[in-house]
Amino acid sequence: MTATHSTRMLILGSGPAGLSAAIYAARAGLAPIVVQGIQPGGQLTTTTDVENYPGFRDVIQGPWLMEEMQAQAEHVGARMMWDTIVDVDVSVRPFRLTGDGGHVYSCDTLVIATGAQARWLGMESETRLRGQGVSACATCDGFFYRGKKVAVIGGGNTAVEEALYLTNHSQDVTLIHRRDSLRAEKILQKRLFAHPHIKVLWNREIAEFVGGEGNQGLVAIDLKDTHSGARERIEVDGGFVAIGHHPATELFHDKIALDADGYIEVTPGTTRTSVEGVFACGDVMDKVYRQAVTAAGTGCMAALDVERFLADQDFEAEAEAASIAAE
Numbered sequence: 001m002t003a004t005h006s007t008r009m010l011i012l013g014s015g016p017a018g019l020s021a022a023i024y025a026a027r028a029g030l031a032p033i034v035v036q037g038i039q040p041g042g043q044l045t046t047t048t049d050v051e052n053y054p055g056f057r058d059v060i061q062g063p064w065l066m067e068e069m070q071a072q073a074e075h076v077g078a079r080m081m082w083d084t085i086v087d088v089d090v091s092v093r094p095f096r097l098t099g100d101g102g103h104v105y106s107c108d109t110l111v112i113a114t115g116a117q118a119r120w121l122g123m124e125s126e127t128r129l130r131g132q133g134v135s136a137c138a139t140c141d142g143f144f145y146r147g148k149k150v151a152v153i154g155g156g157n158t159a160v161e162e163a164l165y166l167t168n169h170s171q172d173v174t175l176i177h178r179r180d181s182l183r184a185e186k187i188l189q190k191r192l193f194a195h196p197h198i199k200v201l202w203n204r205e206i207a208e209f210v211g212g213e214g215n216q217g218l219v220a221i222d223l224k225d226t227h228s229g230a231r232e233r234i235e236v237d238g239g240f241v242a243i244g245h246h247p248a249t250e251l252f253h254d255k256i257a258l259d260a261d262g263y264i265e266v267t268p269g270t271t272r273t274s275v276e277g278v279f280a281c282g283d284v285m286d287k288v289y290r291q292a293v294t295a296a297g298t299g300c301m302a303a304l305d306v307e308r309f310l311a312d313q314d315f316e317a318e319a320e321a322a323s324i325a326a327e
Ligand code: FAD
Pocket: 012, 013, 014, 015, 016, 017, 018, 035, 036, 037, 038, 039, 040, 041, 042, 043, 044, 046, 047, 049, 050, 051, 052, 053, 083, 084, 085, 086, 113, 114, 115, 116, 118, 137, 139, 140, 141, 248, 251, 281, 282, 283, 284, 290, 291, 292, 293, 295
């Protein structure tokens, strides 16, 4: 049987952004509902070691961290719904959202925290070796390749930034790009080309990620020259795929302003979107930092923005009621 749930604040997404928003909002007495989506806990549930989330001296596990965040959000009064939103109407308030089982959510404010997923090349060996040498996040995993050989695949800002970042750990970084020029900003290109520990292989596609014996993980990458078709093998311990991200904003096309890459646009310094009463936080509005701690930070901002927005609305409604009563 389907039901209608009404709330002052609905949060879409249960990654670090959505759950941080939920913790702050629940503690402010807003009794938020969190719709968890198909990946309860978000991207961090797909990884193991997390070493850069503040507050933990020892290595923690991504799924454990997200279970703790959810438990904390529930403890302070947030309500979790195991549902995925398939339709959104933000043209009038209260906003109306529909879940894939037909449940309807009616809300005065909406926080979008649906995240973004890394794009992958799509080959079987890439999937098989993911987490065993193949990664899409140098900031997250670069530390594990201290003194080892690594490669980055891609030619945009992310790829160049990841290659430069990896030189903090490795003295042997190879950037592999399918064309003979980069689309990254010139200033980044200049730094890349000047770096003594980075070499660039142009006009190469990935033919295969090569695993070692047993549990050894990635040991090499087979490349194909895009002009001649010639094959070569380079030995590497880590391969970082940096060919872009895909923000989860399909539901909001033509409803909320998105930028050219599909990320939700917010008023700088806030989490306000182009629709009054709709806020966005985390990777879905951030294509630069994309970290758990930044997602949590903007989740906190979203809750505070919602609180202020609702307080203003309540104040206006009370003032209007008082002026009607005085007439
Ligand atoms: P996400 O974590 O992507 O969560 C999105 C949420 O939205 C999910 O719960 C999903 O179910 C929900 N959702 C999506 N669509 C819908 C819908 N239609 N209806 C309802 N819900 C929906 N960062 C670090 O700081 N340190 C690390 O060590 C680190 N390691 C990483 C390792 C891996 C393998 C990956 C992939 C990422 C890693 N990151 C790390 C990055 C970090 O996970 C992200 O920056 C962070 O999770 C973003 O949080 P978010 O809440 O914005 O979105």
